[in-house]
Amino acid sequence: MRKFDDSIPLKLLKAREASMNFFRPVLQEIPLTEQQWRVIRALYEYKELESKQLADLCCILSPSLTGIISRLEQQGYIQRRKSTEDQRRVLISLTQQAIDMFERVSPTLEARYRAMAEQFSDENMELLHDLLNKLCKIKP
C-alpha cells in the first residue's frame, strides 16, 4: 500500500510550510497574518475588488474573508463600499495607510523571495510553477 509520506496533499502542505518560513518573520513584525497579507497584496494589484473575487484570488472561503476584512478594516488598512448597481455586492479597497505600509514592507519580502528562489534554483522554480498550474486544473 501507499506509504504515509507518499502523499501529494501532505507534501504540498510541507513544502508550503518550508517556503513560508522565509516570510513569516517579516510579517510578524508588522504585524500581519499570512492571510491578511494575501488580501492586501491582491488589493494592491487590483485596486478594488468584490468580496467574492477577493476570496477566489486569495483562496479564502467567504466566511473566513468576512472576518479578515472586518479586522483589517478596524486596523485602518481597508475600506468597503456597496456597489451602486447591485446592493448585494461589497467593493473593497486599500486605504492610503495600507498602500504606504505595503510599499514599505514589500521590498523586504521580495528580497526573501529571491533568497528562496536562489536556494531552490530558478530552474526548479519555473518547473514547479508549471507543474502546480497543471495540478490546479485537475477536476474530480
Add this chain to the structure above:
Amino acid sequence: MRKFDDSIPLKLLKAREASMNFFRPVLQEIPLTEQQWRVIRALYEYKELESKQLADLCCILSPSLTGIISRLEQQGYIQRRKSTEDQRRVLISLTQQAIDMFERVSPTLEARYRAMAEQFSDENMELLHDLLNKLCKIKP
C-alpha cells in the same frame, strides 16, 4: 514587480485545494476532517507514536494536535497511554474500531488517488514529488 499570482506559497495552496477536492467528499461521509484522517493514517502505519512525532509527521502544531487527539479519543478512534520511562511523553495508537474503519475506507481513497494521478499523469506526479522534496529542504 512580481505579480500576485506569481507566488509559490499561493500556488502550493491552490494546488493543494485542487488535489483535496478528490478526497474531501469521501472523508465527509465518514465523517472525518482532513486533519483527523492524516493523524489516523500516520498511526495506522507507525502503530504507536508520541504526540510530538505525530505532530511532526502530520505537519500539525502541538496545540492543534492536542484538540484533534482528544476529539478522536471521544469518538473512540484512538487511545493514549503515558510512557513508563518518561512521564512527560504520551503514546498514541489506534483502537480496533479505527483500524476497521481505516481498512474499510482506504480502498475508496486509494482509488481517488489513482484517479488524480492518472489525470495529472504519472510522469508529472513523479516530477512533482521530487521538486516538493527539494523545496522542503530549503532553510531561511
Add this chain to the structure above:
DNA sequence: TTATTGTCATTAATATATTAACTAAAGTCC
C-alpha cells in the same frame, strides 16, 4: 406583477492554526 429561484454576503457552530504562557517531568551543573 407576483411567485420562484438564484446569488452575495454574513452569521452560527464547530474544528483547526498560531503564538505565548504554563505545568510537570527530565536532564545538568555545582
Add this chain to the structure above:
DNA sequence: GGACTTTAGTTAATATATTAATGACAATAA
C-alpha cells in the same frame, strides 16, 4: 542533594477554516 535549564504536553487567547443556515437583494418565469 538543590538550583538551573531544557523538554513534552497542555492551556489560553485570538485568527482562520469549514459547513450549514440566514437575510437581503436580483434575476426569471408564469
